[in-house]
Amino acid sequence: MTADAAQEPRTTPECPATPSAVLDGPVSHAISRVSRLHRIAAGRVLRDLGLHPGQEFVMMQLWDSGAVRQSELIKAVGLDPSTVTKMLQRLEHSGHVRRRPDPADRRASLVEATDTSCGLLVEVRKAWGELERQTLDGLDASERTELARLLGKVEATLCAEVTRGGATECDAALKGPAAC
């Protein structure tokens, strides 16, 4: 094995007592890991469509809302404005999105999905159905609704926590069912 001068496989260097199991207890880690795996799965089903994970979020919003002010889009997806700007630049360059100045407000932009992107709509919807299936494959109906409910609660909690001391975001993200 590793012929090191120190022969004892010290589990901890000189650090104070390490209660171990720091990594499995917290739900926080589970969220991170699940999110990462989910993103990878998303990337896999979206790859053939020429979309990168995260973009489908924006496109779905645009397909759903039609032409909107960019600020509205930003509120809807709940992301940082700069993030949306750069994503839109790439989506525009890919031909999925069109932007034009808002005649009513010269600093604003109107964003909409292009006609050619409509073909994508169907496939993205299908891909997301597949992703959803993959995600919830091991859960029965009641577990699924329960998971959705719990995630909604956590989202609301975190939203309140994050908003506190920050900007007023994610009010649009928590629309319909679960109030914020």
Added chain:
Amino acid sequence: MTADAAQEPRTTPECPATPSAVLDGPVSHAISRVSRLHRIAAGRVLRDLGLHPGQEFVMMQLWDSGAVRQSELIKAVGLDPSTVTKMLQRLEHSGHVRRRPDPADRRASLVEATDTSCGLLVEVRKAWGELERQTLDGLDASERTELARLLGKVEATLCAEVTRGGATECDAALKGPAAC
């Protein structure tokens, strides 16, 4: 060009019927949103410690395991090797981590947390406790265990799905309690 003749504020371009509510139904979106909020919250509690969200994952692993081969670390955290490499470069530059060649294998590296990083250990642990509290604030005890259980199941499912057709990863991520 920019002068468009369309004056009507069409809610949807020419796309086929948009069943709407594409965004709230799927658990997938909930996962994404919760993950994002959670990451922001993590960044907030870690900011004063000089760590970026994601790094605490690696550091905790190192504090827990002591000096390890980089490949072991990679398997443990379940991230892409290149991701870990770059993270370690930054952590090394920050003085939190030390790397040295493995005498037994000249292509491998041994990684360990530095002594100075041990002070961080306590604070990171505290910060993660706070984060966990913030995350689960709105849930009672039974809901918390249920959420953990469901996330574990989803993780296992996604893990299997992602592993299928890809590399053999995330077996180490699903260690202790929940089998993969």
Added chain:
DNA sequence: CCCCATTACTTGGCCGACCAAGGTAAAATT
């Protein structure tokens, strides 16, 4: 003994995502 597959890591490129700071235009105040 040499060749070749495997392992271990690095580099480069790209994207999502954040923050911080900037610039321009509309709205609010004075």
Added chain:
DNA sequence: AATTTTACCTTGGTCGGCCAAGTAATGGGG
């Protein structure tokens, strides 16, 4: 009417994260 404030977006920088490709060393057949 002039000035301040606020809103809307953009740019630059940094990180986490992926993939794809490359380098170097180990180890297993022929």
